[in-house]
Amino acid sequence: MSFNNLDTLYRQVIMDHYKHPRNRGFVEGDALTVDMNNPTCGDRIQLQLKIDDGIVTDAKFEGEGCSISMSSASMMTQAVKGKKIDQAMKMSELFSQMMLGEDVDTEEFDLEDIEALQGVTKFPARIKCATLAWKAMEKGVHDE
Template sequence: MSFNNLDTLYRQVIMDHYKNPRNKGSLEGDILTVDMNNPTCGDRIQLQLQVEDGIVKDAKFQGEGCSISMASASMMTQAIKGKKIEDAMKMSTMFSQMMLGEEVDEEGIDLGDIQALQGVSKFPARIKCATLSWKAMEKGVNEG
């Protein structure tokens, strides 16, 4: 597949997650809730995680922001559901490396749709948009 076709496909995946976000909403019960914002861009997110026995049983988000921020939150919540906390944190590290333009060794972890965001690394002003939900997840896990 040529670079232009791949770029177009990635843009379509991002726009699909933005227009049809997965896991948007809220959770009830014993959950971790983290509120974060990106004052530079105006993005804000509330991430909720239901963690049982070291596994992310469910993940939801609410918020508003640019297409990159909201698509990233949609992709992240979809990717971490059902994963061990350690694997979700590995994914976060891999995502941060990808945003820094570094080569990512997927170590048996499939990033799926998240790979569509790799082009964001070329736009430093947008990296904080893409990483907001991931930072919220890390904060929730580390403080929870």
């Protein structure tokens, strides 16, 4: 597949998550809740994680922002469901490395749609948009 076709595919994946977000809404019952925003562009998110016995059993978000931030939140909530907290945090670390343009070993975790966000590294001002939901998860877990 040529670079242009791959770039188009990635854009389509991002727009699909933006227009049809997965896990948008609120977790029923008790949940770890984190509110974060990106004051430079106005993105904001409320992330909720339901954690039972060290496993993320549910993850949802509400918020407003650009296609990058909302798509990333959709992808992240899909990716961490069913994962142990330490696995979810490792995924967040890998995602941060990917956003910094570093090569990441994706063998341990299948990043699925998340890989579509690799192109964000070409636009440094958008990296904070892509990492907002991930940073919210990290903050919530560390504060808990």
